[in-house]
Amino acid sequence: MKIHVSETVLPTVVSAAGIVLIVFWLQAAPPADLHARVPGRDGTKLEQAEDAVPVEAGEPITGEGLPSDVAGEWPGFRGANGDSISTDDTPLARSWPPEGPPVLWSIEVGEGYAGAVISNGRVYLLDYDKEAEADTLRCLSLDDGREVWRNSYPIEIAFHHGMTRTVPTIVGDYVITIGPRCHLACWDAQTGKCHWLIDLVRDHGTRVPEWYTGQCPLVDQDRLIVAPCGESLLMALDYKTGDVLWESPNPRGWNMTHVSVVPMEFQGRRSYVYCASGGVAGIAADDGSLLWESTAWKEINATSPSPVILPENRIFLSRGYGSGSLMLQLVQTNGEIEAKTLFELRPRQFSSEQQTPIFRDGHLFGIRKIGSKSMVCLDLDGNEVWNSGSDRFGLGPYMFADNLMVILDDHGTLTLAEATTAGYKRLAQHAVWPNGHDAWGPMAMVAGRLIVRDMSRMVCLDLAER
DSSP, rough: OOOOHHHHHHHHHHHHHHHHHHOOOHHHHOOOOOOOOTTTTTTTTOOOOOOOOOOOOOOOEESSOEEEEOOOOOSSSTTTHHHHHHHOOOBOSOOOTTSOOOEEEEEESSBBBBOOOEEEEEEEEEEEEEEEEEEEEEETTTOOOEEEEEEEEEEOOOOOOOOOOOOOOEEEEEEEOOTTOOOOEETTTTOOOOOEEEHHHHHHOOOOOTTTTOOOOEEEETTEEEOOSSSSSSSEOOOOOOOOOEEETTTTTTOOOOOEEEEEEETTTEEEEEEESOOOEEEEEOOOOOOESSSSSSSOOOOOSSEEEEETTEEEEEEEEEEEEEEEEEEEEEEEEEEEEEEOOTTTTTTOOSSSOOOETTTEEEEEEETTTTEEEEESSSSSSEEEEEEEEOOEEEEETEEEEEEOOTTTTEEEEOOOOOOOEEEEEEESTTTTTOSSSSEEETTTTEEOOOOSSEEEHHHOOO
């Protein structure tokens, strides 16, 4: 048997060189600029440890702002009735000057998409203070945007396609918020004092959604309703104390999405509808029992638009990320409630990635993401009635006020239009910011004063007729 020299000498040389390099590396000093990795600093999503120290809010800090005398309320996500239709009777101007509608005030905000609420001349925004590393509830004057007060609790959040995404809820003298990493809190609307704070991850087994939570708190029948999707699917709390009143089961272990809970009446019984990661469910308002569930609508990447409750016990569901839409109908057979699929729409027929469509005058209005990104009007059988043609809007918010539609596109261009079941007609258009981007935060309006935002700025515009 022949043995070549290269077969024995070469491995020996390589091994010896490797040993020398290891010894040299162990004796060398570490690089001066080497730092320990801090979770989240590299853009990865932070996960909360099970044994995390409880978070506590600080004391409110008083600012120079004064509440406005302007009356009216926009008390929660999608307005007073949760439908993105203003109940204010203030007439809006049907045209704007070349410089656009008057700007009443403008402020810098933390990066994200969190929307504002308005009550008693005050504007409330759950912001993120990057310097203090804290979720911060800011109370602003509706007149000039100056802070009346602010209060916060410490929490580290890394930029992950923005940081803030939720809208507070106002009920009486209380403001309820859910932070990016699922901290549920109640604040005094007048003083900013924090009444209570619950960590849904720590206390209820919630899993923080990708891109942080987008769920907005719901107060219904004098109770706070949230979907922790941990140990329980939904739960009801006394909003004044934070005490849990009931918890619903979560038998399939579904996780939280970016969707908000919506109320629904079915055969005289009130319930709450929620789209979780594995499907959609209806929960009884009186005791939290699971009334029905369907796995026909499972999360794909992310689900953001909330369910739209329609006549004849119908529920319209939509999202983006290659998905379309689904129409369910509740029926009762032999005492059991079933969510039957009536029809599905392909993405090019209708898909909404960010915003919840509006139900008005027996039709659905929403921006279709796939294709033209135009405003679309659908009948309740899923047929397209019209679209806005060359007017395209991207993923921005929209609402109805004074029988007009107000739409903000991705780059912060505001459009005023007549949008009825008969058709679409643009009346006015103006770029709110010359270099706006990701202007996706929900709108709020009181007395013709419209509050909109892009990724890092918030503006109050006067749309009222003069």
